Amino acid sequence: MTKVVAIMSMSLDGYVADTNDGVAEVFDWYFSGDVEVLTASASSGMTFRVSAPSADHLRSLVAEIGAMLTGRRTFDNAGQWAGDHHDGVPIFVLTRSAPDEPPPGSARYVTDVGDCVAQATAAAGDRDVLLHGAATAQACLRAGLLDEMELQVVPVLLGQGRRLFEDMPPDHVELQLVRVLDGPGVQHLRYRVRKAG
Amino acid sequence: MAIIRLYMTMSLDGYVAGPRDGVDEPMGVDGFRLFNWLDRRNDPGPSGQVYAEVLATRAVIAGRRTYEHAGRWQGDHHDGVPVFVLTHDVPDDAPPGSIRYVTDVRECARQAREAAGDDDVMVHGAGAAQALLRAGELDELELHVVPVLLGQGRRLFDHLPARHVELDLVRRLVTSEPDDLVQHVVHLRYRVRRS
Numbered sequence: 359m360t361k362v363v364a365i366m367s368m369s370l371d372g373y374v375a376d377t378n379d380g381v382a383e384v385f386d387w388y389f390s391g392d393v394e395v396l397t398a399s400a401s402s403g404m405t406f407r408v409s410a411p412s413a414d415h416l417r418s419l420v421a422e423i424g425a426m427l428t429g430r431r432t433f434d435n436a437g438q439w440a441g442d443h444h445d446g447v448p449i450f451v452l453t454r455s456a457p458d459e460p461p462p463g464s465a466r467y468v469t470d471v472g473d474c475v476a477q478a479t480a481a482a483g484d485r486d487v488l489l490h491g492a493a494t495a496q497a498c499l500r501a502g503l504l505d506e507m508e509l510q511v512v513p514v515l516l517g518q519g520r521r522l523f524e525d526m527p528p529d530h531v532e533l534q535l536v537r538v539l540d541g542p543g544v545q546h547l548r549y550r551v552r553k554a555g
Numbered sequence: 556m557a558i559i560r561l562y563m564t565m566s567l568d569g570y571v572a573g574p575r576d577g578v579d580e581p582m583g584v585d586g587f588r589l590f591n592w593l594d595r596r597n598d599p600g601p602s603g604q605v606y607a608e609v610l611a612t613r614a615v616i617a618g619r620r621t622y623e624h625a626g627r628w629q630g631d632h633h634d635g636v637p638v639f640v641l642t643h644d645v646p647d648d649a650p651p652g653s654i655r656y657v658t659d660v661r662e663c664a665r666q667a668r669e670a671a672g673d674d675d676v677m678v679h680g681a682g683a684a685q686a687l688l689r690a691g692e693l694d695e696l697e698l699h700v701v702p703v704l705l706g707q708g709r710r711l712f713d714h715l716p717a718r719h720v721e722l723d724l725v726r727r728l729v730t731s732e733p734d735d736l737v738q739h740v741v742h743l744r745y746r747v748r749r750s
Contacts, residue, residue, distance in 0.1 A: 370698075370722060370745065371712035372569040383719060499704070509567075513722035513745055515688070517715035523568035526706040530588060533567060533702035534736055538729055545724065545743070549567065549702060552736070 360424065360479045361505040362487045364495040366522055367544075369512050373519035374492050379435060384512050387412065387544035412541030419508065423447055424482025427474060427498075429491030430454070430467075436490075438462055450478040452494050471497045492522045499531060504551050506536070511545045557671035559616065559664060559687065560695040561678040562609050563711055564589045564740075567700060570708035571681050581624035583708050589701050592730070592740035601728035605697065605742050610634070612677035614670040616641060616663055616687070621680030627651055632679075637670045639663050641683050664692035681711045688720065693747055695725070700741045721748040 367384040368374050375381050391408035395416045408416065426443045430453035433439075441463020443449055449465040452474045456467035468474035475498060478487040489495055489504070498504040509522075537548040565571055566589060573583030582589065596606035615632045619642040622628070630652020632638050638654045641663050645656045657663035664687060667676045678684055678693065687693040698711075726744035733739055 370696075370743075371715070372710075377717050513724050515712060515715065515720040515722065516717070517712075517719065518717035521569075523704060523706075526568070526704065528574055528584065528705070528707040530585065530706065531704040532737070533704065535702050535729070535732075535739055535741065538727070538741065540724070540727060545727065547741070 360482045360484065360486055362427065362475060362479070362489055362498060362503060363422070363506040363508055364489040364498070364504055365419065365508040365510075366490070366492065366495065367510040367512060368522050369514050369516045369519075371515045371517070372521050372523060373516040374522045375520040376516055377518050379431075379520065381435075383514055383516060384510075386514075387510065387512060387541060390543055391541070409541045409543075411539060412544060412546070415539055415541070415546055419488070420444060422486045423488045424485030425450060425478040425487050427452065427478045427487050427489045427494065429494035431493065432491035433461075433465070438465060441465055448478070448481040450474050450481070452491075452497065471501050471503065475501075475503045492520060492524070495522065496524065496526060499551070500527065502553070506551065507533070507547075507549045509547045509549070511547055513543065513545075557614070557668040557674060557676050558694045559667065559676040559678060559692060560612075560697055560744075561684045561687075561693060562605075562697045562699075563678075563681070563684065564592070564699040564701060565711050566703050566705045566708075568704040568706070569710050569712060570705040571711045572709040573705055574707045576624065576709055578624055586705070586708060588703055588705070588737070591735075591737040592699060592701060595730065595733070595738050601730050601742055602738075602740060605699070605728065608675075608697075609677060611674065612636065613672060613674035614639065614667040614676045616667050616676060616678045616683050618680035618682030618684075618686070619643070620682055622654075627654065630654055637667070639667045639670075641686060660686045660690045661692060664690070681709060681713070684711065685714060688715065688747070691749075695744060695746050696722070697742060697744045700743060702736070702739055702741075722746065723748055 573586030576583035
C-alpha cells in the first residue's frame with residue numbers, strides 16, 4: 359500500500375534550513391562522499407556524492423518513489439526541479455494559492471492538503487509518495503496523513519533557522535523507529551507514525 | 556581531564572519537557588512520557604549501560620530551573636557527588652547537602668572538572684547546556700531520543716546564537732525493540748568540535 363513518507367535533512371537541533379533559507383549545512387552530507395548518486399533530474403545537473411552506505415540507502419529510497427509531494431517554498435527554492443524531480447514522476451505542489459502560470463513539466467499545484475495527498479497517492483500506484491518541505495510535513499502530520507518520516511540527522515547545531523517541527527498542537531504523536539543507518543556525517547532514522555486506535 | 560557531558564532525554568521534535576513546566580509539574584503537561592525508557596534503566600542493554608554511566612559521573616552541573624523543579628534533589632543527586640548549580644542570583648539560604656551555587660559559567664565548568672578528577676561531569680538541564688555551549692565549555696552531548704513528537708513544550712536547543720557548532724557522532728546505541736514501544740529509545744553521543 360502506498361505510504362506518504364516525509365524525507366528531510368535536519369540538524370541535530372531541529373533545523374532544516376538556516377536563517378537565510380540556506381541548506382548548505384544540512385545538505386553537506388549529500389556532497390561529502392565518493393559514491394555518485396544521480397538525482398533530482400539530470401537537467402538540474404545535481405549529482406550527489408555520498409558514502410557507500412548512504413548511496414545504497416538513497417538508491418533504495420528513490421526506487422520507492424511513485425510521486426513527489428512538496429511544499430511551494432521547497433519547490434521554488436529548488437528551482438522547481440526544472441519540472442522533473444527524476445524520471446518524470448508526478449510532482450504535487452501544495453500551495454495556498456496556485457499561480458496563474460502553470461508549473462513546468464510533471465508538476466501541478468494543489469491547494470488542499472487532503473486533496474493533494476489523495477492525488478499523489480493515486481498517482482504513486484503501488485509505490486510511495488515522498489514528501490519534501492517542513493510546512494507540508496507539518497500540514498500532513500496535523501491532518502493525520504503522514505505515514506513515515508525519513509530523517510537525515512546531521513551532526514551540527516545551527517542555532518537558528520527554519521525548524522522541521524514548529525507550530526504543532528500539543529497532542530503527542532507516537533512514533534515507531536523502524537530503521538537506523540549511519541553514514542559518515544549523517545544518521546538516517548526512519549520512523550513510522552503510530553495511528554490512534 | 557574530566558569530560559563535561561550533557562545527558563538529556565529529548566523527543567524527536569526537540570522537547571525536554573511538555574508545556575507549562577514548573578515546580579508543581581516539573582516535566583510540564585504530559586512530559587513524563589519522555590521518561591518511559593527509564594523503566595529499563597536497570598536492565599542489561601543500552602539503556603542500562605547509559606544509566607550506569609550517568610551514575611558513574613563524579614560531579615553534576617545543573618541549571619537553576621532544573622534544580623528547583625527537581626526539589627533540589629534534597630541535596631544529593633547521586634552518591635553525594637558535588638552538584639554545581641549555575642544561577643544568576645544566589646539564594647540567601649545555604650544550599651543543602653552537596654550542592655553549591657556558581658554564578659559564572661566558566662568558573663562553574665572549572666570547579667566541576669576539578670571535582671570530577673579523572674571521571675566525567677554530568678550536565679543536567681537545557682539552560683545549563685545552552686550556557687555551557689555558548690561558553691564553549693560543553694564537551695559532549697548524550698541525547699536519549701524518544702520516538703514521540705510532543706508538539707509543544709520546552710526545547711533543548713533554544714535561544715542559541717546563529718553560530719554553527721560542528722559535532723561528531725561518537726556513539727549510537729539503539730535498544731532492541733521492546734514489547735512496549737514507549738520504552739524504545741536511541742542514545743546518540745556527540746562530541747563538540749573545537750573551532
